[in-house]
Amino acid sequence: MHASASESIEGIESKFVEVALPVPLRKLFTYEVPESLRGALHPGSRVAVTFNRRKLPGFVVGGRHALPEGVSRALRVAGLLESEPVFTAELLRFLEQAAKYYMHPLGEVLRAAAPALPSGAMRRLRKDGFLEAEENLPGQRVAHHRTWKVCATEEDAGAARLGARQKRVMDCLAGREFVLLEELRAQVKDPRAVVRALKAKGLVRFDEVEAVRDPFFRTAVSRDSPPQPTAAQAVAIASICESLAVGEGSAFLLHGVTGSGKTEVYLRAIDEARTLGRGAILLVPEIALTPQLVGRFRARFGDDIAVLHSGLTARQRDDAWQSLRKGRVQVAIGARSALFAPVADLGLLIVDEEHDPSFKQDDGFRYHARDMALLRAQYAKAVCVLGSATPSVETYHRANRGLIRLLSLPTRATGATMPEVEIVDLRRHRRGPTGHQLLSGPLHQAIGSCLGTGHQAIIFLNRRGFAPSLRCAACGSIAECPACSVALTEHRGQGALRCHYCDFQRAVSIPCASCGSSEYKRLGVGTEQLQKGVEESFPSAAVARLDRDTASGDGVEAVLDRLRSGDVDVLVGTQMVTKGHDIAGVTLVGVALADQSLAFPDFRASERTFQLLAQVAGRAGRADTAGKVVLQTYQPDHPAVRLAAKHDYESFFAEEIRDREEVGYPPFARLVSVRVQAGAEADARGATRTLAETARQHQAVREGAVQVLGPAPAPLLRLRGRYHYRLLLKSEDRKLLRNVTAHLAARIDQGLAPAQASLDIDPL
Numbered sequence: 143m144h145a146s147a148s149e150s151i152e153g154i155e156s157k158f159v160e161v162a163l164p165v166p167l168r169k170l171f172t173y174e175v176p177e178s179l180r181g182a183l184h185p186g187s188r189v190a191v192t193f194n195r196r197k198l199p200g201f202v203v204g205g206r207h208a209l210p211e212g213v214s215r216a217l218r219v220a221g222l223l224e225s226e227p228v229f230t231a232e233l234l235r236f237l238e239q240a241a242k243y244y245m246h247p248l249g250e251v252l253r254a255a256a257p258a259l260p261s262g263a264m265r266r267l268r269k270d271g272f273l274e275a276e277e278n279l280p281g282q283r284v285a286h287h288r289t290w291k292v293c294a295t296e297e298d299a300g301a302a303r304l305g306a307r308q309k310r311v312m313d314c315l316a317g318r319e320f321v322l323l324e325e326l327r328a329q330v331k332d333p334r335a336v337v338r339a340l341k342a343k344g345l346v347r348f349d350e351v352e353a354v355r356d357p358f359f360r361t362a363v364s365r366d367s368p369p370q371p372t373a374a375q376a377v378a379i380a381s382i383c384e385s386l387a388v389g390e391g392s393a394f395l396l397h398g399v400t401g402s403g404k405t406e407v408y409l410r411a412i413d414e415a416r417t418l419g420r421g422a423i424l425l426v427p428e429i430a431l432t433p434q435l436v437g438r439f440r441a442r443f444g445d446d447i448a449v450l451h452s453g454l455t456a457r458q459r460d461d462a463w464q465s466l467r468k469g470r471v472q473v474a475i476g477a478r479s480a481l482f483a484p485v486a487d488l489g490l491l492i493v494d495e496e497h498d499p500s501f502k503q504d505d506g507f508r509y510h511a512r513d514m515a516l517l518r519a520q521y522a523k524a525v526c527v528l529g530s531a532t533p534s535v536e537t538y539h540r541a542n543r544g545l546i547r548l549l550s551l552p553t554r555a556t557g558a559t560m561p562e563v564e565i566v567d568l569r570r571h572r573r574g575p576t577g578h579q580l581l582s583g584p585l586h587q588a589i590g591s592c593l594g595t596g597h598q599a600i601i602f603l604n605r606r607g608f609a610p611s612l613r614c615a616a617c618g619s620i621a622e623c624p625a626c627s628v629a630l631t632e633h634r635g636q637g638a639l640r641c642h643y644c645d646f647q648r649a650v651s652i653p654c655a656s657c658g659s660s661e662y663k664r665l666g667v668g669t670e671q672l673q674k675g676v677e678e679s680f681p682s683a684a685v686a687r688l689d690r691d692t693a694s695g696d697g698v699e700a701v702l703d704r705l706r707s708g709d710v711d712v713l714v715g716t717q718m719v720t721k722g723h724d725i726a727g728v729t730l731v732g733v734a735l736a737d738q739s740l741a742f743p744d745f746r747a748s749e750r751t752f753q754l755l756a757q758v759a760g761r762a763g764r765a766d767t768a769g770k771v772v773l774q775t776y777q778p779d780h781p782a783v784r785l786a787a788k789h790d791y792e793s794f795f796a797e798e799i800r801d802r803e804e805v806g807y808p809p810f811a812r813l814v815s816v817r818v819q820a821g822a823e824a825d826a827r828g829a830t831r832t833l834a835e836t837a838r839q840h841q842a843v844r845e846g847a848v849q850v851l852g853p854a855p856a857p858l859l860r861l862r863g864r865y866h867y868r869l870l871l872k873s874e875d876r877k878l879l880r881n882v883t884a885h886l887a888a889r890i891d892q893g894l895a896p897a898q899a900s901l902d903i904d905p906l
């Protein structure tokens with residue numbers, strides 16, 4: 143039997159409780175439990191307490207019989223904000239470990255993991271510390287929106303005489319379990335009247351139901367029938383299922399090329415967990431959490447799935463949380479924060495696209511959901527499956543060392559071949575016929591023949607990695623810091639290049655380290671110019687652009703819909719266009735500047751570039767027509783470019799891991815980044831220097847065992863009116879690094895006003 147919430151958490155009978163508060167202090171606070179609340183508080187309960195004369199929500203962590211030494215009195219708990227504990231025992235234990243690992247205040251960790259407090263809860267507390275029941279409050283009734291669920295009857299519609307609108311509605315119903323009135327509204331005018339008319343003819347039935355506003359459940363999905371697994375899938379499924387049956391907790395890396403059928407493996411594993419009576423969590427990158435993806439899971443498991451996303455209302459989130467905790471719903475799907483889903487008796491944790499940087503939370507409680515999934519699986523005795531076509535270097539290294547079991551899906555499930563990739567060397571191939579900087583002759587030709595056969599093209603310009611850096615005009619390599627091997631960033635006003643790790647500086651005029659030339663080039667072409675270039679080159683083509691300026695939220699889907707319907711021939715854009723790769727008509731993917739992201743000042747720049755290009759190269763032309771990919775680059779020999787084009791992950795990993803070892807970056811060393819900010823630059827720099835001194839004092843144990851790099855200005859020195867500085871600690875000795883970091887945490891807790899500082903353990 144596995145522990146579940148209700149059976150292992152006892153009501154606290156002791157006189158005092160320890161409470162974690164969402165304040166930037168790494169300690170717990172003791173409060174007295176009033177008589178009326180004795181036995182009603184549990185570990186994980188959300189309570190209201192007074193702190194610094196303000197009322198704050200906090201979480202009970204445990205009971206205690208006496209006050210801590212040196213404390214003579216304690217304030218009383220003001221009230222219990224939710225009748226049931228927010229966290230299960232397993233979840234609370236895990237979150238305590240996560241707070242320790244990241245050296246972050248537990249109260250802030252718990253707040254980040256918990257659903258938002260229902261609004262007004264603080265004001266509903268009665269004298270005895272319990273909540274006023276919601277029904278007793280005026281004006282709380284929620285108006286529910288109602289709609290119709292329409293389905294076809296057994297009658298043969300072919301025999302009836304139907305109007306055009308009626309016919310359209312019958313077409314919508316064909317092969318579907320039901321259709322909602324909302325969906326019909328997009329097809330015909332006044333669908334209510336049309337449905338009534340069809341009902342009179344005995345062709346449809348409808349029920350009035352409560353409308354589901356949640357976009358992930360708006361449309362009905364018909365059940366799928368599971369395909370026969372391929373041989374490789376069968377091996378992976380069997381290994382995971384065996385582990386589930388043992389129930390001891392274990393970890394797998396599912397390394398499968400794009401289209402190899404990883405999702406089918408997830409579906410089977412979740413199915414097995416459910417059969418064993420255990421719950422599952424699936425984490426996906428933010429951008430991948432779409433109704434289509436969720437639809438694949440609903441098709442297999444029905445609608446008893448909790449999709450945790452930012453669009454949920456407080457009540458929906460609370461419902462989802464309750465259903466999961468009680469075990470009524472066993473599967474949770476979501477982005478990063480679904481890691482904290484209170485799934486009862488958690489048996490399986492899956493992280494799809496585990497290499498994706500969006501799993502890292504980058505402010506407040508900075509955690510990496512993939513690393514924490516491994517940790518939570520340990521605590522819950524669950525199986526953790528990390529899936530990717532391009533695993534992170536850290537994860538693959540773990541698999542090589544035997545810490546994670548490697549499962550491989552080396553070919554596409556449908557038997558289709560990988561797309562052909564052509565590398566265009568921009569140093570040799572100059573501009574195409576229209577003279578646009580990023581439309582070379584070969585790319586121009588490829589777009590021409592793609593359009594000529596009636597297909598569509600996507601041209602992708604990666605701007606995520608954009609930083610003002612310099613490229614050698616002769617050899618194409620990027621100016622790097624000699625100490626840190628990351629790209630230097632140009633500070634135009636100063637005529638200087640600076641390193642954002644160690645603050646090394648050099649003049650722009652110094653010759654290139656690889657070839658000695660001293661002619662540099664800046665590359666800052668935007669998607670707008672690229673769109674114009676394509677329009678001028680192909681005047682009869684419909685060209686659309688998708689980037690942060692042109693699309694937000696639903697706008698992305700609207701543009702992709704135009705691509706889907708064939709209204710758009712060429713789509714130009716940033717990262718977001720990669721969502722369009724699955725569209726059947728798209729047979730050409732052009733990457734305008736494949737090595738652009740190599741210029742990002744980050745030691746992972748090469749890895750990110752490989753991942754991005756391999757994913758792009760793997761996605762093109764998934765339907766019956768073979769896809770083609772054109773990569774334009776100034777560095778055709780760079781391993782990230784060359785090997786992504788060959789879909790060769792193993793060789794890339796072998797090169798990359800060698801470099802990491804040589805320069806001493808993760809996974810061979812660990813990093814801690816200290817972030818400092820203040821309203822004035824001098825204050826930010828000063829506080830960072832203070833912390834650097836603290837770190838240097840405490841690393842004296844073994845000279846140089848912990849490197850202290852900085853103070854250095856953050857890549858965005860000035861952000862929202864505040865100045866940001868960084869300090870980077872680096873060490874191969876994990877214990878020593880933690881030790882030094884603990885001293886820094888203590889120094890930060892003492893205060894650095896007017897500056898503020900926080901820690902980022904394992905920064906990205």
Ligand code: ADP
Pocket residue numbers: 369370371372375398399400401402403404405406555556
């Ligand atoms: P991945 O997640 O690895 O990129 P998908 O799970 O999306 O791959 O699968 C790619 C395609 O292959 C999908 O259309 C899926 O339905 C199909 N597929 C998966 N497994 C099988 C199988 N065993 N037999 C036939 N088709 C499969």
Ligand code: ZN
Pocket residue numbers: 614615616617618619654655656657658659
């Ligand atoms: Zn050069």
Ligand code: ZN
Pocket residue numbers: 623624625626627641642643644645646
């Ligand atoms: Zn440097």
